[in-house]
Amino acid sequence: MPPQSNTRPKIRTRLTDLLGIEHPILCGGLMHLADANYVAAVVNAGAMGFISALTFPDPKQLGDEIQKCRDLSGGKPFGVNLYISPRQDANDRLEKLLTVVRNEQVAVVETAGGNPGPIIPYMKEAGIKVIHKVPAVRFALSAERAGVDAISLVGAECGGHPGYMMIGSMVQAADAPQKLSVPVILGGGIGHGSQLTAALAMGCDGILMGTRMLVSSELQAHRDYKQRVVEGTGLDSIVVQSKLKNHHRVLDNKTARAVLALENEGRENYEDYAHLLSGQLAQEAYASGNTDQGLLDYGQSACFAHAIEPVETIITQFMEQAHTAIEQVENLSRRSISS
Ligand SMILES: Cc1cc2nc3c(=O)[nH]c(=O)nc-3n(C[C@H](O)[C@H](O)[C@H](O)COP(=O)(O)O)c2cc1C
Known part of the structure; x- marks a missing residue:
């Protein structure tokens, strides 16, 4: 079926309002991969993308990449991913990168790893939103207390770091919105639009994808x-x-x-x-392209990636699937009312 989601009504949530984006979709930071070309393709497709700061460890390089993304995305908001290592010695570069992000006034940062508390006031003063990514609700609660604008919650299915508790996305999706006041974005194993519909039904405000996007034509990979x-x-x-x-x-x-x-x-x-x-x-x-080597972050949602395609095609199909799922549920409730 040809993609047709541009003829569909927009799905508006607290996340789309918070970030000024068309679809309630985040495409998370991808170390070594999420550069200006990819992130601009994501934001031009109506979602939110994040340049992975540590891929550009030289602050000047990061500044240039942000500038390039700004040029390619025609003024649309975009973000930067900042991984805070639990190992203090590994965070030496982070401070200088933070200064670049702040000076460049990107719209939003996606933090992950360690406690984002110390950097939140620094970002907020510059009008930059902070979304913190965690693998369990208990970490989300402390990030909320520290003042983040939204929480991304990843389940055990996710590519990258699912946390030592390995809690599934289905549990996270229903649990987190009951306990948090800030918008909740569900990640981990997401790659089909029906999962967005399910996440919204459980009280989430959007979804996050990583693995599903690895087949994007715009991604700089072999x-x-x-x-x-x-x-x-x-x-x-x-x-x-x-x-x-x-x-x-x-x-x-x-x-x-x-x-x-x-x-x-x-x-x-x-x-x-x-x-x-x-x-x-x-x-x-x-x-x-030698995939025998290296620890290559990769999650269970690879099952949804069937072709190398432009980001726009992936996002459009995804939203079409979400709308189809909404219709399926509406039909179910209509049928039960009429019977
Ligand atoms: C190849 C790859 C690289 C990633 N690199 C980062 C990173 O540098 N920082 C980060 O916070 N998350 C990183 N992630 C995690 C994603 O941003 C996202 O949270 C995760 O992929 C969502 O789960 P999914 O893979 O099931 O979609 C990476 C994921 C992948 C697949």
Whole structure:
């Protein structure tokens, strides 16, 4: 069926109002991948995207990337992803990057990892919204107390870091809106528009996608890598680093198996794993298309990615699926009223 969501009524939520976007969709930060081209394609398709700051560790480079995104997106709001490491020594670069983000006055930051509390006033003073991403409601509650504008909540299905409690998205979706006052965005395993409808029905204000977007034509990655995602089933994602209490859902490949082998030997020191965890391996894999190497964040929603396509096509199809699901539920309730 051809995409037709531009003829559909818009779905308006607290998230679309907060960010001034057309669809209640966030496309989360993608380390080494989410650059100006990709993020501009996302915002031009009516969703919200985030440049991954740590992909541009030199502040001047990040500033240039933000400027490029501004040019490509014609003034539409866009965001930056800031990963706050639980390891203080790994956050040295973060302060300088924060200054760039603030000076450039992007619309919104997506924080993840450590406590966003200390940076919230710094961002708010510049009129920048903060959405914090967490893997469990209990972390969401403390981020809400610290003053974030919205919460992204990811379930165990997600590519990247599902948290050590590994709570499923279906549980998060129904639980979080009961306990939080700020808008809630559901992530983890989302790749079909009917899941947006379900999330909204459970009280969420929008959804977040990562893995589903890995086949976007605009993403700067080798075609063989994207083709691997197209061929993926989602059953080919595994969780590694649980021994380090840093659960990480990635593509099942040689590096992931090597990490698991060390875990099975009972190794608990980061140093034993460092040569396998290096981000450079992943960066090279995206560039070369050799998906045997590197810990490549990858979630169960790969099952929804059937082709390498422009972002606009993915988002339009997704919204069409959401509207179809709304109709299905409306028909169900009409049928039960008439019977
Ligand atoms: C390849 C890849 C790279 C990612 N890099 C980051 C990152 O740098 N920072 C971050 O906060 N989240 C990162 N994530 C997580 C996504 O932003 C998003 O939270 C997650 O993918 C949502 O779950 P899903 O994969 O099931 O859609 C990454 C995910 C993927 C698939």
